[in-house]
Amino acid sequence: xxxxxxxxxxxxxxxxxxxxxxxxxxRNCDVVREIxxxxxxxxxxxxxxxxxxCHVHLPADVTLFREGDAADHVYSIASGTxxxxxxxxxxxxxxxxxLFSGDxxxxxxxxxxxxxxxxxxxxxxxxxxxRKLDTLRGEIPRLERKMFAMAVRDLAAAQExxxxxxxxxxxxxxxxxxxxxxxxxxxxxxxxxxxxxxxxRADIADYLGLTIETVSRTFTHLKRxxxxxxxxxxxxxxxxxxxxxxxxxxxxx
Amino acid sequence: xxxxxxxxxxxxxxxxxxxxxxxxxxRNCDVVREIxxxxxxxxxxxxxxxxxxCHVHLPADVTLFREGDAADHVYSIASGTxxxxxxxxxxxxxxxxxLFSGDxxxxxxxxxxxxxxxxxxxxxxxxxxxRKLDTLRGEIPRLERKMFAMAVRDLAAAQExxxxxxxxxxxxxxxxxxxxxxxxxxxxxxxxxxxxxxxxRADIADYLGLTIETVSRTFTHLKRxxxxxxxxxxxxxxxxxxxxxxxxxxxxx
DNA sequence: CGTATAGTTGATTAGTATCAACGCTAGTGG
DNA sequence: CCACTAGCGTTGATACTAATCAACTATACG
Numbered sequence: 001x002x003x004x005x006x007x008x009x010x011x012x013x014x015x016x017x018x019x020x021x022x023x024x025x026x027r028n029c030d031v032v033r034e035i036x037x038x039x040x041x042x043x044x045x046x047x048x049x050x051x052x053x054c055h056v057h058l059p060a061d062v063t064l065f066r067e068g069d070a071a072d073h074v075y076s077i078a079s080g081t082x083x084x085x086x087x088x089x090x091x092x093x094x095x096x097x098x099l100f101s102g103d104x105x106x107x108x109x110x111x112x113x114x115x116x117x118x119x120x121x122x123x124x125x126x127x128x129x130x131r132k133l134d135t136l137r138g139e140i141p142r143l144e145r146k147m148f149a150m151a152v153r154d155l156a157a158a159q160e161x162x163x164x165x166x167x168x169x170x171x172x173x174x175x176x177x178x179x180x181x182x183x184x185x186x187x188x189x190x191x192x193x194x195x196x197x198x199x200x201r202a203d204i205a206d207y208l209g210l211t212i213e214t215v216s217r218t219f220t221h222l223k224r225x226x227x228x229x230x231x232x233x234x235x236x237x238x239x240x241x242x243x244x245x246x247x248x249x250x251x252x253x
Numbered sequence: 254x255x256x257x258x259x260x261x262x263x264x265x266x267x268x269x270x271x272x273x274x275x276x277x278x279x280r281n282c283d284v285v286r287e288i289x290x291x292x293x294x295x296x297x298x299x300x301x302x303x304x305x306x307c308h309v310h311l312p313a314d315v316t317l318f319r320e321g322d323a324a325d326h327v328y329s330i331a332s333g334t335x336x337x338x339x340x341x342x343x344x345x346x347x348x349x350x351x352l353f354s355g356d357x358x359x360x361x362x363x364x365x366x367x368x369x370x371x372x373x374x375x376x377x378x379x380x381x382x383x384r385k386l387d388t389l390r391g392e393i394p395r396l397e398r399k400m401f402a403m404a405v406r407d408l409a410a411a412q413e414x415x416x417x418x419x420x421x422x423x424x425x426x427x428x429x430x431x432x433x434x435x436x437x438x439x440x441x442x443x444x445x446x447x448x449x450x451x452x453x454r455a456d457i458a459d460y461l462g463l464t465i466e467t468v469s470r471t472f473t474h475l476k477r478x479x480x481x482x483x484x485x486x487x488x489x490x491x492x493x494x495x496x497x498x499x500x501x502x503x504x505x506x
Numbered sequence: 507c508g509t510a511t512a513g514t515t516g517a518t519t520a521g522t523a524t525c526a527a528c529g530c531t532a533g534t535g536g
Numbered sequence: 537c538c539a540c541t542a543g544c545g546t547t548g549a550t551a552c553t554a555a556t557c558a559a560c561t562a563t564a565c566g
Contacts, residue, residue, distance in 0.1 A: 094420045151401065166461075167347045213513095214553090
């Protein structure tokens with residue numbers, strides 16, 4: 001396992017990677033504002049948060065921590081895509097979530113992470129020690145609320161995924177997956193249609209509870225039906241969102 | 254839908270169903286202590302909580318709210334079993350959780366419940382308005398922390414269930430299910446073996462992403478193999494927990 | 507340009523769903 | 537008190553979706 005360069009949490013938190021984290025209404029705070037916890041916080045609060053964090057840029061396919069590791073840190077994504085997954089002893093894998101900029105992860109119950117976290121693309125990551133973040137949460141009620149809201153949102157998303165995994169067909173799963181990615185773009189004010197698929201077919205399969213082959217075949221079927229387009233393997237065009245939505249809900253073909 | 258008798262949240266919260274909620278170190282506060290939020294709170298804090306709640310006893314098969322309903326309340330279970338589920342338009346159902354005494358539910362993101370909640374057995378339920386609970390959370394940091402911890406715990410459980418639904422075989426699912434119920438008993442200091450199954454086979458099937466028939470057959474197989482016993486349809490005896498655990502993890506038969 | 511990896515497509519198999527019948531238990535009414 | 541009925545659970549036969557096994561193609565990399 002690659003030793004990742006986070007080892008400076010307490011050493012020099014204020015200046016790192018060219019970011020001066022202490023100058024309030026500047027480029028740097030805008031960057032911090034991007035990160036998960038900071039929605040609706042004041043600049044002063046963000047500054048306190050920023051001084052507790054550790055920022056790093058990682059290449060693709062880096063493991064941040066493994067399921068069962070002592071949960072020392074909470075993470076936040078500034079840019080890039082990550083995956084969280086659980087493994088069975090025989091190698092079966094379930095990806096419990098793909099994460100993007102603004103997402104938070106690393107919360108743990110009994111001191112151990114419940115999943116492995118790995119970068120899918122190069123990514124800029126912030127990291128806070130649980131200890132420091134706990135203190136800050138106590139001092140900044142809005143931060144506490146924000147983190148709670150994020151946990152509740154994650155829970156609702158997980159429940160939606162349980163419906164997908166337990167009750168949907170392969171076609172419905174793939175359609176739901178594409179729509180979810182598209183929705184996320186729309187929420188961020190970006191065009192909803194050419195959806196980037198930075199993850200491999202294997203990752204998609206392990207996220208949807210399918211095999212690589214079934215994912216590939218289903219993409220092809222949807223393409224043949226004219227519902228989607230696949231200009232490249234890692235870009236999907238949502239040609240008919242309406243129909244795709246019907247398919248994802250079991251109403252359509 | 255049955256109109257459930259909760260309509261007194263603001264009317265007379267202090268005295269209801271024979272419970273005097275204002276006398277601190279008495280039977281009633283012990284009852285309240287049972288409920289979800291109250292772990293690690295002082296009697297004073299519990300009293301403030303209790304004065305905001307509304308308590309009721311419900312029969313089996315009562316719907317408390319439906320997916321999409323305006324999320325007005327947060328609920329806590331004092332006794333009994335409930336199920337939370339999501340429905341698709343064609344009737345396919347995924348139960349996202351069975352809940353027992355001490356569990357909390359009804360947290361919502363965008364003002365709407367993400368699932369339907371229904372009693373499986375007769376149950377004693379507490380209810381708080383989101384409005385009041387939000388205020389109390391602000392006033393009682395420990396409450397805020399407790400609810401956050403519960404949300405994180407629920408999230409980890411949901412992720413574990415995603416692994417089950419996405420990657421486990423029918424046998425592994427049923428074994429995991431029985432072990433989970435058994436573990437819960439053990440954590441509460443009760444004998445881990447005769448596990449009560451208050452829910453129907455249909456409920457178990459919709460929880461495990463299987464059909465009634467597959468659940469039934471799998472119970473029979475495990476019984477034939479001598480791993481479990483089924484004295485009645487709604488009681489399971491865990492004969493060989495070790496083997497059951499191996500099965501649930503894909504290590505065993 | 508050759509090789510390795512990811513993705514696609516095809517043939518077959520396996521696990522679970524579906525369809526169907528039967529048995530058991532509990533509640534009901536004579 | 538006992539027969540009747542309804543609903544739940546079990547068991548069996550068959551069908552079907554997605555997994556597995558296998559081959560091939562396209563893309564990226566040295």
